Amino acid sequence: MKKPINKNQKFVEKFFIKKGLKTLVDLSKKKKRSVNKMIVSEPYLPELDDLYNLYQYILINKRTTILEFGSGWSTLIFSLALNELSNKFSNEVKQLRRNNPFELFVVENEKKYLNITKNRILKFNKYLKIKKPIKIKYFLSDVEMTTFENRICTQYKKLPLCNPDFIYLDGPDQFNIKGNKYGINLNHKDLMPMSGDLLSIEHFLKPGTILIVDGRAANSRFLKLNFQRKWKYSYNKINDQHIFFLNEEPLGKL
Numbered sequence: 001m002k003k004p005i006n007k008n009q010k011f012v013e014k015f016f017i018k019k020g021l022k023t024l025v026d027l028s029k030k031k032k033r034s035v036n037k038m039i040v041s042e043p044y045l046p047e048l049d050d051l052y053n054l055y056q057y058i059l060i061n062k063r064t065t066i067l068e069f070g071s072g073w074s075t076l077i078f079s080l081a082l083n084e085l086s087n088k089f090s091n092e093v094k095q096l097r098r099n100n101p102f103e104l105f106v107v108e109n110e111k112k113y114l115n116i117t118k119n120r121i122l123k124f125n126k127y128l129k130i131k132k133p134i135k136i137k138y139f140l141s142d143v144e145m146t147t148f149e150n151r152i153c154t155q156y157k158k159l160p161l162c163n164p165d166f167i168y169l170d171g172p173d174q175f176n177i178k179g180n181k182y183g184i185n186l187n188h189k190d191l192m193p194m195s196g197d198l199l200s201i202e203h204f205l206k207p208g209t210i211l212i213v214d215g216r217a218a219n220s221r222f223l224k225l226n227f228q229r230k231w232k233y234s235y236n237k238i239n240d241q242h243i244f245f246l247n248e249e250p251l252g253k254l
Contacts, residue, residue, distance in 0.1 A: 001210060001245040004056035006238055012052045019080070020128050024048070024073075043116055046073040053239050054212070055081045058166060061210060064093055065100045067164035069156075069195065070171020071108045071117040074214075075136075078104050078168070079121055082134045097252075103135045105160040109143045109172045143172045145181040146196065148226060152181050153196030163204055169195060170214040192218045199226050207248035215240050 007015075013025050028046045054074055058066070058081035066078050086102040093101040108114040118138060125133045141158040154177055174186040174193045186194065193216050211231075213220045220242035224233055232247040 001208075001232075002060045003234075003243075004053050004060065006049075007052065009048070012048045015052060016048065021124075023127075024051075043113065044072060050074075050214070050239050050241070051077045053236070053241070054078070054168070057210065057212065058082065059084065061166070062089065063166040063210070064096070064098050064102055065162060065164045066104045066166045066168065067160065067162060068104065068106045068168045068170070069197065070169075070173075071106050071113055071138075072170070074168060074170060075104070075106055075117045076121055076124055079134055079136060080124075080128075083130060086132075086134055100135075100162050103137065103162070105137050105139065105162050105164065107139045107141060107156055107159060107171070109141055109156065109176060111140055114138055114140055142178050143176070144178045145185060147181060148196040148199050151196075151222070151226070152184050153194045153199075153222065154186065155195070155197050155200070159197065159201070163206060165206065165209050167198065167209065167211040168214070169198070169211065169216065169219070171195075192216070194219050194222055196222070196226075198223060202227060202229060205229075205246055207246050207250050209246040211244040211246075213242040213244070217242070 016022070016024050024046050025048065028048045030045055051073060055077050058078060062085060063082070064085070066082065068075060068078060082102045082104060090102070106114070106117065121136065137160060139158060139160050141156045143154050143156050146153060146155045154172065156172070172195070174191065177186050179185070198211065213223070223244070224231070229246060230248050232245040234243045236243060
């Protein structure tokens with residue numbers, strides 16, 4: 001797995017401007033909401049450093065299929081990065097055993113934010129004059145309290161049928177979870193997100209899969225302790241990202 005090199009703010013801004021995303025740069029400079037406001041009702045502003053980092057992870061590791069938990073500005077960045085790769089490697093990828101080449105799967109439990117993401121991408125595709133945008137499949141699903149080997153966590157009721165080589169975990173919002181388990185619900189400021197979805201599909205993932213968890217330190221530790229395969233873990237303190245790499249031998253030539 002290749003890791004992006006951290007760049008200064010001016011470099012990152014120029015990168016997005018060259019991509020035709022000056023609007024993104026301008027939005028990132030607006031006044032940000034207080035970090036102490038845990039429950040928010042409006043979309044977050046774009047964080048350029050994080051978005052640049054994600055774009056580079058997709059590009060330099062030549063990812064083909066992305067599964068994103070949650071939605072937002074990252075969804076736009078993933079779509080643009082996959083579109084760039086599709087333009088370069090659409091013929092080469094036909095030789096691989098990939099059922100969903102250059103496709104993005106987005107799982108969200110809040111219809112409001114899913115609609116914002118959909119409309120945003122349609123507007124940017126039109127603005128950037130992208131003739132053949134990559135396929136994006138949106139899934140709206142409730143999230144419920146459950147357990148993994150008697151450990152309390154959350155789980156989406158419905159997941160997309162795909163086998164991604166890149167996973168981004170930035171959802172769900174802990175304050176919008178259905179039900180409780182043993183009387184526990186995450187709608188409490190002293191608790192924290194604790195997604196267990198990836199534990200149930202870990203055995204399907206192919207060697208070389210990359211998982212990035214945005215923040216969510218406790219959730220990252222939960223996954224690290226309960227994963228059963230050979231994951232290589234690192235932490236990017238600058239971007240507050242937990243990076244997992246499925247460090248196993250390939251299953252075969254394809």
